[in-house]
Amino acid sequence: MSKIEIKNLTFGYDTQETLLFDQANLNFDTQWKLGLIGRNGRGKTTLLKLLQDQLAYTGQILHQLDFLYFPQPIKDKKQLTFYVLQEISDFEQWEIERELNLLQVDPEILWRDFETLSGGEQTKVLLALLFIDDHFFPLIDEPTNHLDIVGRKHVAEYLKKKRQGFIVVSHDRSFVDEVVDHVLSIEKSQLELYQGNFSIYEEQKKIKDEFERAQNEKLKKEVSRLKKTAAEKAEWSRSKEQDKYGKASEKGSGAIYDTGFIGARAARTMKRAKTIEHRMDAQLSEKENLLKDIEYIDPLTMNYQPGHYKRLLTVENLSLSYQDQRLFQRLSFELNQGQRIALTGPNGSGKSSIIRFLLDQFEGDHQGQLLKPKSLKISYVRQNYEDNHGTLLDFSEQQGLNHQEFLNNLHKLGMERDVFHNRIEQMSMGQRKKVELAKSLAQPAELYIWDEPLNYLDVFNQEQLEKLILSVKPAMLLVEHDQAFLEKTATQVITLKK
Known part of the structure; x- marks a missing residue:
């Protein structure tokens, strides 16, 4: 057993007025399974970079084991997966096959081109590489982003059985709750350590x-x-x-x-x-x-404007396919005012394709019927929002948003005011996700369609969204893999079958 010790750690970016860490101290065992918690922008990924000595700081970080970061950078995704992994680390074939079996992944995946793997498959093979050699201490940054519910369960079981310790950052509270035995919380430039899983941390906090x-x-x-x-x-x-x-x-x-x-x-x-x-x-x-500088989580606002239609969507015997390959079994459902329907199912089962079909953006073949009011106002949170660009003022004007309401929700979501002057394309992925979400909240809408809204958001943001949805009770169609979130917010769950 070895220790990792942080002494008087002080660090801040030149572009920010306040320090991220100010004389912070921490001491923990490398066998502990630590869940790293903190508001977006508070320094979770920065702390992982500091541990790897990628940023200049004052103070000391003492450790005997070297750190290994997930996700590892990939040089050439067109290669066979086996060779992609060998460029990252040395290993024997039987070692990586052993880890893949533990993750319930067929080792034959090693002989497919890495770029052809799904996001969940790529996540699993890169995670397998972390635990081949116990001379490293893994730093696992957002492993659940591309995993469906079943994939998250496989990875959670895998991490639980490891004797080796690690630090994991994840927005999925149920996942963190299951795999960690300590919680490390970044609170106002200091590091606070809690013994127990996420539920115990929440109770103690x-x-x-x-x-x-x-x-x-x-x-x-x-x-x-x-x-x-x-x-x-x-x-x-x-x-x-x-x-x-x-x-x-x-x-x-x-x-x-x-x-x-x-x-x-x-x-x-x-x-x-x-x-x-x-x-x-x-x-x-x-x-x-x-006087304590306590973390206050301000309530969000939503520009929900229910119309006079009681039934917003009627889907009858829907079937979607690409090149004669049907995505899921025929599907029928209705969505009325006040209902919040969650679409669940494994990766590739067609959840996002259904959303694109409802928005008249599906490019494959379809059978069945869709009925919806012609004037239905829909607000959409996309999985991919890299095309958002420009200043926040220009963006809100282009989208026809109330600029003050848009900025207020951004600030409540934890975006610092000094970031307001940055261009969207220069922001972090978490900040860009908040722009996409704040856009949706500011749009006048009768129906909200959100495709994986929790990716890159911290647990405080999730609580804000839960409280907002339960308070406003808007009509919604949700695609999300976080079970705890769906259990609290969804009024109906539809599971797609391939």
């Missing part, structure tokens, strides 16, 4: 936050009282100062006063007033320093 909120309210009242008292003492001090000069003025007018006594008494009074004032200031400063 809730108790901690509630206690700190209560302490904050108590401290705020105390600060307010001290400020009032300090102001009163300052006013009293000033009045005594004025009395002193007033008495001296009366002496000059010929009045009979013991000026020595008056001067000494005024000096003592002034000294006592200043002492009280300084003590008040010190107490005030001490109390204000105790």
